[in-house]
Amino acid sequence: MAKIKFTLNNKVVEIEESPTARLLDILRDKYDFVxxxxxxxxxxxxACAVLINDxxxxxxxxxxxxxxxxxxxxxxxxxxxxxxxxxxxxxEEEGAVQCxxxxxxxxxxxxxxxxxxxxxxxxxxxxxxxxxxxxxTGYNMIIKAVKSASxxxxxxx
Amino acid sequence: xxxxxxxxxxxxxxxxxxxxxxxSNLIIGGGAWLRLSSKVVxxxxxxxxxxxxxxVETESSFEIGASVTLREVEKNESLANLYSSIVNxxxxxxxxxxxxxxxxxxxxxxxxxxxxxxxxxxxxxxxEVEMYKGGRMPLEDFLKLRTREKDILxxxxxxxxxxxxxxxxxxxxxxxxxxxxxxxTKLNSKFKIVVGAxxxxxxxxxxxxxxxxxxxxxxxxxxxxxxxxxxxxxxxGTNSKxxxxxxxxxxxxxxxxxxxxxxxxxx
Numbered sequence: 001m002a003k004i005k006f007t008l009n010n011k012v013v014e015i016e017e018s019p020t021a022r023l024l025d026i027l028r029d030k031y032d033f034v035x036x037x038x039x040x041x042x043x044x045x046x047a048c049a050v051l052i053n054d055x056x057x058x059x060x061x062x063x064x065x066x067x068x069x070x071x072x073x074x075x076x077x078x079x080x081x082x083x084x085x086x087x088x089x090x091x092e093e094e095g096a097v098q099c100x101x102x103x104x105x106x107x108x109x110x111x112x113x114x115x116x117x118x119x120x121x122x123x124x125x126x127x128x129x130x131x132x133x134x135x136x137t138g139y140n141m142i143i144k145a146v147k148s149a150s151x152x153x154x155x156x157x
Numbered sequence: 158x159x160x161x162x163x164x165x166x167x168x169x170x171x172x173x174x175x176x177x178x179x180x181s182n183l184i185i186g187g188g189a190w191l192r193l194s195s196k197v198v199x200x201x202x203x204x205x206x207x208x209x210x211x212x213v214e215t216e217s218s219f220e221i222g223a224s225v226t227l228r229e230v231e232k233n234e235s236l237a238n239l240y241s242s243i244v245n246x247x248x249x250x251x252x253x254x255x256x257x258x259x260x261x262x263x264x265x266x267x268x269x270x271x272x273x274x275x276x277x278x279x280x281x282x283x284x285e286v287e288m289y290k291g292g293r294m295p296l297e298d299f300l301k302l303r304t305r306e307k308d309i310l311x312x313x314x315x316x317x318x319x320x321x322x323x324x325x326x327x328x329x330x331x332x333x334x335x336x337x338x339x340x341x342t343k344l345n346s347k348f349k350i351v352v353g354a355x356x357x358x359x360x361x362x363x364x365x366x367x368x369x370x371x372x373x374x375x376x377x378x379x380x381x382x383x384x385x386x387x388x389x390x391x392x393x394g395t396n397s398k399x400x401x402x403x404x405x406x407x408x409x410x411x412x413x414x415x416x417x418x419x420x421x422x423x424x
Contacts, residue, residue, distance in 0.1 A: 002163070019163035020201065022191075043189055043256050044332060055228075056255040061188050065163045066205060112254065130331060131253010 009077025019065025046132030075104035086153035098136035186264015223263025240322030277353035281340035320344030323415035341415030362387035
């Protein structure tokens with residue numbers, strides 16, 4: 001066990017836990033951030049995506065010890081922003097949400113993409129979301145939603 | 158992977174000592190195999206505080222620290238000037254952005270993964286590795302070391318050579334491992350041909366390289382013959398992804414395409 005201090009959704013937290021615990025489990029079980037989903041559990045599907053120091057990562061394969069001193073944003077933290085509001089509306093309008101399981105990861109991936117590239121092309125959106133699997137939509141509506149958010153939220157990213 | 162202890166090293170020497178305290182101790186790279194591997198590890202050693210996460214450009218080379226992520230390699234515009242961006246393109250095809258933000262150069266190379274989309278292009282360039290105790294050696298020699306030394310990979314060094322390059326990863330689905338991957342480079346009229354995911358570790362097609370590098374003119378017949386020699390000398394195998402026969406056919410096609418591409422692009 002070790003004391004690990006980091007920033008979680010803009011709040012400094014400290015936890016005494018095994019440094020080898022998965023970040024995903026800690027976020028869900030200790031902090032109740034259940035918007036972070038477990039899909040494959042192997043770093044392939046992106047349902048567990050969070051931002052660490054503004055970069056998207058799969059929390060299911062991040063050992064807790066490696067987040068010491070870093071800043072983590074989950075979908076719950078991101079949902080308090082204007083950018084999330086624009087993305088959420090675009091996802092709703094374009095029909096980009098069906099079962100919804102992949103949606104938190106898709107929104108985090110969209111935020112990560114738009115942060116570095118506010119006006120992506122279709123191809124760039126596909127690459128940006130390539131680590132996030134959706135088994136319902138066929139992706140077209142998600143790509144449209146990101147494009148729409150990029151236009152509506154011009155200046156936010 | 159079952160890990161009993163976690164150790165955040167402050168210096169390389171500290172990490173090295175801890176690594177050698179117990180045969181099951183290991184260095185954590187990006188952590189991508191924590192769930193997929195069934196290894197039992199007494200102590201996992203984290204190098205995060207040691208500062209191996211820089212890409213340093215010198216006059217003659219790029220030095221890439223072991224903790225640099227694949228995403229950082231992919232996005233490095235200066236590296237893209239080497240051999241038609243084959244190293245950037247190689248890592249670009251690995252899973253999604255979130256995984257590439259985690260996976261490190263050190264973990265990818267030290268693991269000597271046979272399906273690696275990083276090792277194949279690096280081998281076709283001019284790449285060395287620097288180990289803490291073992292010092293500097295060509296990547297090729299490092300890959301040939303039979304025993305997994307209890308040493309620490311500090312960085313890789315890529316010589317600044319602006320030759321021509323071709324890299325292709327054949328995969329069945331977008332996020333899958335390579336069925337086969339091929340890199341072909343050309344610098345000062347000398348070709349290098351590397352084939353990985355055979356399914357064994359990437360290696361040079363030595364006889365094919367010798368043949369093509371002794372030709373005065375690269376004709377379609379020479380390209381055809383080179384690809385043929387390469388698949389005759391290299392050993393291919395069968396696994397759940399593809400048969401030996403299929404891999405042999407694929408390798409021949411992609412070597413041919415690679416030779417054509419680096420030859421045509423020069424003209």
